Amino acid sequence: MRVAIIGGGVPAAVHAWTAVLRGHTVTQLDDGAPIAGSGALRAGSVAAADLERAAHALWLWREIGGRVPGVGFRLSGSITVARTRAELAVAEAAAADTAREFTLLEPERARALEPALRGPLLAGLHCGADAVLTPHQTVPALRAHLAGTGRFTARGCSARALAVAAEGVLIRADDGSALAADVALLCPSPGRDALAREFTGAEPVPLLRAQRLRTGPLERRPDAILADGDQFRHRPGYPREPVARLSAEQAQTAAAAEFGMHVLAVPRLDGGLTLGATGEGEPFPAELAEPAAEHLLAVTGELLEAELTVRGRWAEVACAIERAPWLAPSGRILVLGSAGPDATLFAPAVAELAADRLGL
Template sequence: MGGGVLGTMHAWQAVLRGHEVIHLEREPEARGASVRNFGLVWVSGRATGPELDTALRARELWSQLGERVPGLGFRANGSLTVLRTPAELAVAEAFAARPDAAARGTRLVDAGGARVLNPALRGDFLGALWCERDAAVEPRVAQPALRAHLAESGRYTWLPGREARAVDGRGVRDDHGDHHGADLVVLCTGATLSGLVREIAGEVPVRRVRLQMMQTEPLGERLTTSVADGDSLRYYPAYRGVELDALAASQPQPAVAAEHAMQLLMVQRADGGLTVGDTHGYAEPFPFDVVEEPYEHLRRVAEDVLGRPLPPVRHRWAGVYAQCLDTGEVVHRERVADNAWLVTGPGGRGMTCSPAIAERTAEEVGL
């Protein structure tokens, strides 16, 4: 249940292991966080321990899938986290000296080295963290491409526009009144935690997080890597430590960036446009509209890094994803009935980690 990337990866694991799969999605097409994101397979910022281990395994699985399913748009483009101040550079130097930097495929490069890796970066900066293991996919087409691949097995049925209403010992009943027989039910409902999820699981230890992003017209040149700015050092758990405390003390974020918990992430899409973001909002009820100030801030930072104006913005959007309250947990995985499991709450790690999360689920439930 759930047609986003997490549900689709669970379907892939089941088909891969020889099972028949019925895949329900309440919308005509997945419309949640799985398509409203950067498409990043982001190893570099993951916390040491289970989160990093999951991301590294997921990176292997994404690469394998990319070879089998070209429509995913998988590319091992790496990333550059651009450092524009001495305080950001100090955090990066300490991070690059850690023992697990090599496992992440991360090293510090100077400004010239960064421009060799990505000639489109013509702004002023001191250096960058280069992560060769970071990658990207095309989020708007990845799930349909994977579903088409699964359908070739003859053991996969995609049923959109079907909302599950009840789970029993024999399977699932949907809102059309149809009953779908199943030995195992996996609920990957994303940020939808009400309705059936609340009925069978109660209150789940996850919170919802809202983001704002945008996408531009084609850049007109190739952005050879994904790009982050120094504010991502504040956001990703890999960078936490004494040096980061010093960064926070000596270099507070601009007011709009602090208010919206912002960082710059920038990825080029297959058509040449740039996906640019993002913000983080934690207080519900979330606003129903998007606000312009964060977009203005993102434009300024992106243009400073690129050393040129951004192309016109084509799309703006907001999205909501589910994140474990204990952010040290990669995902919330819970048995909610004899034959049913709930898997949710990967947070901003969903696109990155979903192949490995689904593999772990398959192992735990004995597929």
């Protein structure tokens, strides 16, 4: 079949991968540079109902990483650092959950596993199910691999209109070109789903904004993803009661509270880190908040006892909630309008589902 994919982020590239793998010919329309995310695949801290899907998605990422080393997939694990009694209580309760790959590490064991961890800590909660991608390399590496099959083409243009006919779909682009395909997948950026909404009639999904920093190379770069104890408040995979006690008993810093932050440090291949994550709600001010950036640098600096330099700074927008793929009654158009903050993690599992639903 001829498959058209509209959108160019990591999820869209994975949809292209899945369709080509199943023997189809893909043309992708993309009008910009994807943001690509932090590259953290946090499969171990998803909601209980998503654990199986996350494990499957991670297994698929592993397979993709094995075939396309350029995506930079690595089963890095993660360590969430507990620095207070209330954070330690969450870590202890989490480690008792046998459904998850959590291990509670005494400070010495945490430092033995991750020598870059130099700052004071009461314990580290290791998660063996977490992994990293090198996000800015993922899309180009997948595209280059797919181009080598002779069944993949990427066009740099914007899809403006989509019409369904008996024999397929016709897409009109802003450069005046048209593309005829048998089926189409719409993977628009969060907040740019007007074309998709024309079909689904769905209300727009609320958005979240994350601020990211890229540091320069470190003398001792961590191998694992590192997070501070505020991660317990923001990811759905930790036990509720101790998290509620943590929220009630321990105030966050002013910046962390104002910008919905936890600190996440994701190792990059160049020896630096990608730092996040804020979770600001709409409306987003034009400027990226300085106190949020300062908090990210200060906490990471404390965890590593290192001076950090900033080499890049940007914002990412994600849909606040995940919405299931919508299949048009014709069976020819699938809209992936809202994949949520774990869009990158779940992408290969969602791509399988999408391909099944389109009969690919």
